[in-house]
Amino acid sequence: MTPTYDPFTHPASRVALEVFRLNGALIAAGDALVAPLGLTSARWQVLGAIAEAGGGLPTAGIARNMGLTRQSVQRVVDDLSAMDFVRFAPNPHHKRAKLVQLTPEGAMAFAAASACWAPVADALAAAISSPALEATAGVLRRLAETLAQQTEARHALAGWTTDPRAHPTEDTP
Amino acid sequence: MTPTYDPFTHPASRVALEVFRLNGALIAAGDALVAPLGLTSARWQVLGAIAEAGGGLPTAGIARNMGLTRQSVQRVVDDLSAMDFVRFAPNPHHKRAKLVQLTPEGAMAFAAASACWAPVADALAAAISSPALEATAGVLRRLAETLAQQTEARHALAGWTTDPRAHPTEDTP
């Protein structure tokens, strides 16, 4: 019982290739959509994560929520700060890790971006049906989870957990 | 009849965010998987596109098949050429656009990468069921198509098609 179709026709491979394509298409569409606002897809996404967090998280927390590294998010946050779309508020729990919050300009820009996106999202929902979209989102989430478990297991097999004190103290997910 | 949920809960937005996440997870997993072979996710994908094309396409054709720009693919193909994983065969139809073909080493590397990927793909299929994966792939493909139509329509509205001879002669997809 080892299905293992050839690499091109395996269902998981087909999904992976479609994910790559749609990811590229979404980024391209997003860039075009919010360029008039001085935004990019990446900045828009970070802005959204900050908005969703309600301004109560530092950079590293936002990165965790987005599934990215804190370094990547930090660079974008610095850009947004230079544009006066975000500001840093003191964090009662940590002296260096300031809380990232939207400025009024940032909130306006995010609202404008959302307004640009809404008709596109509705068009996509018109083409697919919301229940099917929800189901798809669920499948994608479970695939990401399973994939994480898989690679974690591979790391374990690669002689990595058998050694205590082997961890470089940080950033080895 | 304008659903337009808020930006975070709209079904299309949720799918988009899951696509971003899974895309990142797949690239990370792929990089780790094929690193021992001297490959990366990008090189592996290009290698696969060349294998699938049977060595009968130039760089630009491979890029079209992958949904990327020819410049991106060109750089990776040059890397693969430097590693002796691909070679350039004369193209009977075009003097400059050589056909990109796998060398025996390249074919071996791709086969090895496929062998590394197979158990992961099977694990994903075990977690989700192949019919559901096929359905998901279909939804993703249709989303990409719809998105392309949408952005194309936006370009048209931006006063772009009403003008003949407006095209900069190249690369304006």
Place this chain on the structure above:
DNA sequence: CTGACATTGACAGCTAACTGTCATATCGAC
């Protein structure tokens, strides 16, 4: 209180996508 460990920000460097531009090659209309 102290020392090990985890978290965070900051900086440097790498990879992989993108756009823009140019010269060259092919194709098609006339």
Place this chain on the structure above:
DNA sequence: GTCGATATGACAGTTAGCTGTCAATGTCAG
């Protein structure tokens, strides 16, 4: 056959992810 449109490769520059590393901060066991 020639000329405009298209396709291709090449090169330069930008953006957005990543890893690696370090110092500073916070947390917790002892």
